[in-house]
Amino acid sequence: IENGTAFDESLYELARWVAEQTLCDLRDAVRLIAPEIMASQIKTTLRLAEDWEERLAGTRSAAQKDVAAALASLGGEADPGKLAKALGQAKVGPALAELRRKGAVTEERTVRLPPARRKVVRLLRLAGEREVAAAEAARLERTGAGRQARLLRALIAADAPHGALPGAGLAVGPTAGAAARALAEKGLAMYFEVPARRDPFQFFGFVPNRPVALTDAQARATQAIGGHLAARDGRTILLYGVTGSGKTEVYLDAVGRALASGRGALVLLPEIGLTAQVLDVFKSRFGADDVAVLHSALSPGERHDEWRRIQSGEARIVLGARSAAFAPVRDLGLIILDEEHDGSYKQDTAPRYHARDVALRRAAQTGAPVVLGSATPSLESYYRAQTGEYDLLTLAERVDDRPLPPVRVVDLREEMKQAPPAPLVAPGPGREDRPPAPNSAGVGTGQAPPAPPELGAGGANGAGGRSVLGCALQEAIADRLARREQAILFLNRRGFASFLLCRDCGFTFRCPHCDVSLTYHHAARLLQCHHCDHRRRAPDLCPKCGGLRLRPFGLGTEKVEQAVRDLFPQARTLRMDRDTMTRKGAHAETLRAFRRGEADILIGTQMVAKGLDFPRVTLVGVVSADTALNLPDFRAGERAFQLLTQVAGRAGRGQTPGEVIVQTFSPEHESVRRAARHDYLGFYDDAIAQRQELAYPPFAHLANAIFADEDAERAQGACRRLAGILRAQVETQKTAAQVLGPVACPLARLRNRYRWHLVVRCADKEGLLRLLRAALAELTGAERGGLSLDIDPLTML
Known part of the structure; x- marks a missing residue:
C-alpha cells in the first residue's frame, strides 16, 4: 500500500471473505475497509512464476497454456486488461483462476492512497518577549492603532508562560485580519497552524450519567x-x-x-x-x-x-x-x-x-x-x-413493571361503511369551478393547490368522513392533546398520494423510465418517481383528455400531516421521512426537538418505528398497516409483523401507560393479529413451520440473479441462458439445488432497463457458491455486465 497503511491484515482478509461470499470484485470489497480508496487507484499486476512450464506440464487446458504464454510474451507480468488485449479476448478469468490455484501465476494489488485530508486551523501567537510586546502595545495605543494594540494585549494574555510548551494562540476572525497582518509584518506576532478535528456533533452537549440499577x-x-x-x-x-x-x-x-x-x-x-x-x-x-x-x-x-x-x-x-x-x-x-x-x-x-x-x-x-x-x-x-x-x-x-401498551385494531372496511361519501367537487390539484391559467407548457401557475376535501371532511369533531385518520384515532389524538401528552403517527410511505388520476378518462401519471406510478407531493405540487427520481410539475389539466378532475389517490406521510393540521390546527407537528430529512443533522435536530416537547405529534415512515425512546409518548397510531402486507415476497409477513410490533413499542415507555391504534383493511391477517398481542413467539412458531414446509431460509440459502438491459429481449435471453447453464451445473456437480424461473421481475422496468430474474435455492451455502461461480465463468463479459447477483437476499423485488 503506497502512502501509508490503510488497514491491517485482518481487515484485508475480511474484505477477501466478503468478495468470496458475495461474488463481487475484490476492489469493491476493499473499499469497505478503507474509505480513502474511494478516490484512489487500485492497480492489479499478474506475474508469471519462473517454473510456470513445470507447473503446467500435465495440463490439458489450451486456455491456461495460451494465457501463460501470452503473459510470458509480455515480459512475465502485466495487468489483466493488457493481458486480455494481447490474447484478443475478454474472457480470461476462468483460466487465470486455475493458473493462480496452481501457483503458475501470482496476483499483486497495489493501492495508491490519496494524501491525508487533514484539516488545520490558522492561529496567531506572540513572536517575542512579553515585556517588549507590552511596551509596543502601549506605543500603538498612543499612535492611534487601537485595534493592533488590543489584539497584541490579547496575545500577551493568551501567551504561555516562559518555559512552557509553545502552542497557545488566538484564532483570528475576519474583522481582526488587518491588525493581525500588521503585527506579523512588524515581527510582534506570528501565524501557526494546528490540526483540527471535524466533529459531526460538535454543537451538541452531553450531560454525564451513571449506570442505573439493573433488573x-x-x-x-x-x-x-x-x-x-x-x-x-x-x-x-x-x-x-x-x-x-x-x-x-x-x-x-x-x-x-x-x-x-x-x-x-x-x-x-x-x-x-x-x-x-x-x-x-x-x-x-x-x-x-x-x-x-x-x-x-x-x-x-x-x-x-x-x-x-x-x-x-x-x-x-x-x-x-x-x-x-x-x-x-x-x-x-x-x-x-x-x-x-x-x-x-x-x-x-x-x-x-x-x-x-x-x-x-x-x-x-x-x-x-x-x-x-x-x-x-x-x-x-x-x-x-x-x-x-x-x-x-x-x-x-x-x-x-411497565405494561406493554394495549393495541386496538380498527377495521377500515367497517369505518368506510359508516363514513359519508366523499364530495365530488374539486378534489385534485386543479379546481373544477375555477380553472387556473396554464402557461405555455400546459402547467399551472405554481401556486400550491388546496388540500383535497376528503382530508378531514368530517371536521375536527371526529365525524370521520374520508379522513385518513379514522374516528378512533381522531378521538385518541384529541385526548392526548388535551392531556398534553405526545403521539406518533406511522405510515411507511412518503409523499401525499400514491398516484394522480383523472376522474374523467382514468389516466394516471406514470414514470417514463420505470413501471410505476408517479407519487404526488402536494406542498411542492410535484409528481415524483421514488425509484429513479424523475420529477415533473403536477398539471392542472389531464394531458390525455384535457379534463379538470385530477384527484390524488392513496396515502403518504404528507397527507397524514395535512389531515392532522385540518383536524387539529392547534397541534404542533414534526414530520420525519426522506423528503424532510434531507438537510445534514435534520434527524438529530428533529428528535431532540420532539424530546424537548416542542411538538405534540411526530409523523413519519419507518424512521419513527425503531428504537426511539420518548417517555411522553402515550399514543401510537398506525395509519395503514396494509402497505407492507401484500408484497410479492415471502418475507412480507415477517417484515409487517416486525414493523407493527416495533412502532407499537414506542408507546407507554414513561410513567404514563400507552395505547396503540392500528388501522387496516386486513384485521384478520396473521401478522396484524400477532402484533396486536405482542406475540412474537406465536408468530415465530407459525412462520418457521411455513418456511420449513416451503424450504425457505433458514432451511435453505437463496440467490437472486437479476439481468437488466435497455433491450427487453436481451435481458430475457441472458437470464434464460444463465438458467440453462445453472441447470446443467446442477447435474454436473450433483448439487441438491433448484433453479426457479426465469420470469420478469415484479418491478419489470427500472431506470429505462428491463429486468428479468431467476432464483437459485440450495440447502448448502458453499454448494450454492460453487454452483454460481461455475455458471458465472461461462457468461460473456456483456452478460455479466448486466447481472446483479444477491446472495441470501432480503427482498425479491
Missing part, C-alpha cells in the same frame, strides 16, 4: 455476556427483549466491561436517525472523546477524521450504521447489532453484504462476542438460537 433479567444477561467477554470465545448471543425492556442498558454494561478489559467495542444501528439518540446515551456514559461515529451522512472530511481516531485507538467505541461493521477498532472486544432483524443491515448494491454476517466473521477473527438485540428477531436468528448455534438471553418484561 434481575438485565443482570443475568450482563453476567452471561461478561463471561463470553472474559473467555474471548467469539460467541454469538441473541438478546431477545420486548420493547422497553432495557436492552440499551445491557449494551452499556457490556461496553463498559469491554473497555475495562482494555478492548474496544463496535455498536451497529440500522438507521442514521437512531445514531443521535444512542450517541447521547453513549457519550454521556463514557465521555465524548471515547466515542466515534460512522455513517453515510458524514462529510468526507468528518468520516476521514473519525476513521483516523478509531484507527489510532483514540476512540475505543464506534457507533454507526451498516458500513461501520468494517471500522478498524483497536483490539476489538465486543460487537453489538441493535435491531438485528432490520433490513437496513443488508447492502443493496455490490458488494451485497449483510452487516450481521460481517460481525460474525469479525468475531471469528478476534474472539469478540457478538450481541444481536431485538424485540422481533429475524426468523433466521431466533431459529439459530433455538437450535443452539447462538446463545439466547431473554428480557421478557419492560423495566419498572
Whole structure:
C-alpha cells in the first residue's frame, strides 16, 4: 500500500471473505475497509512464476497454456486488461483462476492512497518577549492603532508562560485580519497552524450519567455476556427483549466491561436517525472523546477524521450504521447489532453484504462476542438460537413493571361503511369551478393547490368522513392533546398520494423510465418517481383528455400531516421521512426537538418505528398497516409483523401507560393479529413451520440473479441462458439445488432497463457458491455486465 497503511491484515482478509461470499470484485470489497480508496487507484499486476512450464506440464487446458504464454510474451507480468488485449479476448478469468490455484501465476494489488485530508486551523501567537510586546502595545495605543494594540494585549494574555510548551494562540476572525497582518509584518506576532478535528456533533452537549440499577433479567444477561467477554470465545448471543425492556442498558454494561478489559467495542444501528439518540446515551456514559461515529451522512472530511481516531485507538467505541461493521477498532472486544432483524443491515448494491454476517466473521477473527438485540428477531436468528448455534438471553418484561401498551385494531372496511361519501367537487390539484391559467407548457401557475376535501371532511369533531385518520384515532389524538401528552403517527410511505388520476378518462401519471406510478407531493405540487427520481410539475389539466378532475389517490406521510393540521390546527407537528430529512443533522435536530416537547405529534415512515425512546409518548397510531402486507415476497409477513410490533413499542415507555391504534383493511391477517398481542413467539412458531414446509431460509440459502438491459429481449435471453447453464451445473456437480424461473421481475422496468430474474435455492451455502461461480465463468463479459447477483437476499423485488 503506497502512502501509508490503510488497514491491517485482518481487515484485508475480511474484505477477501466478503468478495468470496458475495461474488463481487475484490476492489469493491476493499473499499469497505478503507474509505480513502474511494478516490484512489487500485492497480492489479499478474506475474508469471519462473517454473510456470513445470507447473503446467500435465495440463490439458489450451486456455491456461495460451494465457501463460501470452503473459510470458509480455515480459512475465502485466495487468489483466493488457493481458486480455494481447490474447484478443475478454474472457480470461476462468483460466487465470486455475493458473493462480496452481501457483503458475501470482496476483499483486497495489493501492495508491490519496494524501491525508487533514484539516488545520490558522492561529496567531506572540513572536517575542512579553515585556517588549507590552511596551509596543502601549506605543500603538498612543499612535492611534487601537485595534493592533488590543489584539497584541490579547496575545500577551493568551501567551504561555516562559518555559512552557509553545502552542497557545488566538484564532483570528475576519474583522481582526488587518491588525493581525500588521503585527506579523512588524515581527510582534506570528501565524501557526494546528490540526483540527471535524466533529459531526460538535454543537451538541452531553450531560454525564451513571449506570442505573439493573433488573434481575438485565443482570443475568450482563453476567452471561461478561463471561463470553472474559473467555474471548467469539460467541454469538441473541438478546431477545420486548420493547422497553432495557436492552440499551445491557449494551452499556457490556461496553463498559469491554473497555475495562482494555478492548474496544463496535455498536451497529440500522438507521442514521437512531445514531443521535444512542450517541447521547453513549457519550454521556463514557465521555465524548471515547466515542466515534460512522455513517453515510458524514462529510468526507468528518468520516476521514473519525476513521483516523478509531484507527489510532483514540476512540475505543464506534457507533454507526451498516458500513461501520468494517471500522478498524483497536483490539476489538465486543460487537453489538441493535435491531438485528432490520433490513437496513443488508447492502443493496455490490458488494451485497449483510452487516450481521460481517460481525460474525469479525468475531471469528478476534474472539469478540457478538450481541444481536431485538424485540422481533429475524426468523433466521431466533431459529439459530433455538437450535443452539447462538446463545439466547431473554428480557421478557419492560423495566419498572411497565405494561406493554394495549393495541386496538380498527377495521377500515367497517369505518368506510359508516363514513359519508366523499364530495365530488374539486378534489385534485386543479379546481373544477375555477380553472387556473396554464402557461405555455400546459402547467399551472405554481401556486400550491388546496388540500383535497376528503382530508378531514368530517371536521375536527371526529365525524370521520374520508379522513385518513379514522374516528378512533381522531378521538385518541384529541385526548392526548388535551392531556398534553405526545403521539406518533406511522405510515411507511412518503409523499401525499400514491398516484394522480383523472376522474374523467382514468389516466394516471406514470414514470417514463420505470413501471410505476408517479407519487404526488402536494406542498411542492410535484409528481415524483421514488425509484429513479424523475420529477415533473403536477398539471392542472389531464394531458390525455384535457379534463379538470385530477384527484390524488392513496396515502403518504404528507397527507397524514395535512389531515392532522385540518383536524387539529392547534397541534404542533414534526414530520420525519426522506423528503424532510434531507438537510445534514435534520434527524438529530428533529428528535431532540420532539424530546424537548416542542411538538405534540411526530409523523413519519419507518424512521419513527425503531428504537426511539420518548417517555411522553402515550399514543401510537398506525395509519395503514396494509402497505407492507401484500408484497410479492415471502418475507412480507415477517417484515409487517416486525414493523407493527416495533412502532407499537414506542408507546407507554414513561410513567404514563400507552395505547396503540392500528388501522387496516386486513384485521384478520396473521401478522396484524400477532402484533396486536405482542406475540412474537406465536408468530415465530407459525412462520418457521411455513418456511420449513416451503424450504425457505433458514432451511435453505437463496440467490437472486437479476439481468437488466435497455433491450427487453436481451435481458430475457441472458437470464434464460444463465438458467440453462445453472441447470446443467446442477447435474454436473450433483448439487441438491433448484433453479426457479426465469420470469420478469415484479418491478419489470427500472431506470429505462428491463429486468428479468431467476432464483437459485440450495440447502448448502458453499454448494450454492460453487454452483454460481461455475455458471458465472461461462457468461460473456456483456452478460455479466448486466447481472446483479444477491446472495441470501432480503427482498425479491
